[in-house]
Amino acid sequence: MTRVAAIDCGTNSIRLLVADADPATGEIAELDRRMQIVRLGQGVDRTGRLAPEALERTFAACREYAAAIKELGAERVRFVATSASRDAENSDEFVRGVLDILGVEPEVISGDQEAELSFLGATKELAGSDQLAKPYLVVDIGGGSTEFVVGDDEVRAARSVDIGCVRMTERHLVRDGVVIDPPTLGAVTAIRADIDAALDLAQETVPLGEAATLVGLAGTVTTVAAIALGLTEYDPAAIHHSRVSFEQVQEITGRLLSSTHEERAAIPAMHPGRVDVITSGALVLLAVMKRTGAQEVVVSEHDILDGIAWSAASRVD
Template sequence: MTRVAAVDCGTNSIRLLVADVNPETGELVDLDRRMTIVRLGQGVDKTGRLAPEALERTFAACRDYAAIIKELGAERLRFVATSASRDASNRDDFVSGVLHILGVEPEVITGDEEAELSFTGATKELTGRDDLAKPYLVVDIGGGSTEFVVGDDAVRAARSVDIGCVRMTERHLVRDGKVTDPPTPDQITVMRADIEAALDLAEQTVPLREARTLVGLAGSVTTVSAIAQNLPEYDTEAIHHSRVSYDRVREITESLLRSTHAERAAIPSMHPGRVDVIGAGALVLLSIMDRVGASEVVVSEHDILDGIAFKAAEGVKGGK
């Protein structure tokens, strides 16, 4: 087993996993897994730049993570940055800040690389399950983008499109600098049309409708699962590999899009950083299920972060 640290810095959150990993057997034992909402992608869709306050929130989280990585004695560290930092004209400020704090440069990966890591993390432990038919369609609904990847034991096709929960919220649900509470029917209609256009784009590369099992990743999907189960608090064990029916996803999405900020914040399993963006994220999930005809989504807590850890253990890039 190799002790590794993996960091996934997305548009909405930055996450850390320190684990003992055997990439040959697919065994991964968590030592520390945590998430911080930093909203790195704040305003990027509009300005093309990372906001100074967003950078500082991210660097503060990196300093906390550096202490944990040192305490647990990780042998290798890999830091992957995704959608927001791909789009930003001042991403060099981000790269130099992370290098100073953690001692490694963040790998600003492509959408296709992001999709492959997500697929690895989500499906390694599904191998051999008779109740989940292949091929899998893994969808990772992030803050700035959603990754689609179809595969059996290996990736067959992948595509990233710009329909993350933060991007959709900022693009369609903000008026006069504030999130509409709740969104209007017209806003929802336009947002749904934008999502459908992105799905058309994804389907040019990825055979979405060939999938036999839909696997959903990241905070929008796991939060929908927590709501579906009426959990009194966010419970990773209860959420991991849970199954949520199409009808339940539709019911939850419609409820979220009708609700106010206060009503969403009162949901026991809701992370405070997701209150304003969960409606858009749930609508992305529902739209995907409509497109592929999925009767349910299998929810995974293991995603790109686990994929990064497996690759770090193999010595692929980013080690220190």
């Protein structure tokens, strides 16, 4: 077993996993898993730059994570940065700050690399089992982008497209710094048009309709699952490998579209950092299910973060 620390820094959140992993057996023993909403991608779609306040929120989380990594004695650390830092002109400021705090340089990976790590994290525990029909379509709805990966035990095809929940919210639901609440019909129509265009792009590379099982990852999907399950608090064990039907996703999306900020914030399992972006994320999930014809989505709590941990454990120094 190798003790590893994996950090996934996306557009909306930064997450840490410290675990003992054995790539040979597929065993992973989680020691610490945590998440903070830092909104690193704040305004990037509009300005092309990482905002100073977003960088400071992210660096504050990195300092906390550095202390946890040191305390638990991780032998290897891998820090992966995704959509927001790929898009920003001043990504060098981000890289320098992370290196100073954690002693490792963040790897600003491509969308295809992101997709492959998401697939690895979501499906490694399923390898060799008959729990779910293959091939899988793994869909990771992030803040800045959404990754699509089709595969069996290995990736067949992958594509990343720019329809994350934060990007869609900032592009269509924010006016003068304030989120339109609830969204207008025109705004929802514009979001749906962007999503449909992005799905057309994804489908050029990934055969979206050929998968036998749709596996959904990340905060949008797990939050929708928590709502569908009627959880009074967020419970990863209950959410992991739960199944949410198309009808449930459709009903929840409709409910979110007609709700106010206060009504969404009052949902028991809703993280405060997702209140303003969950509606856009749900629209992405619903559109994916319509496009693929999936009657249900299998929800996974294991995602790119677990894939980063496995990749760190498998590396030969």
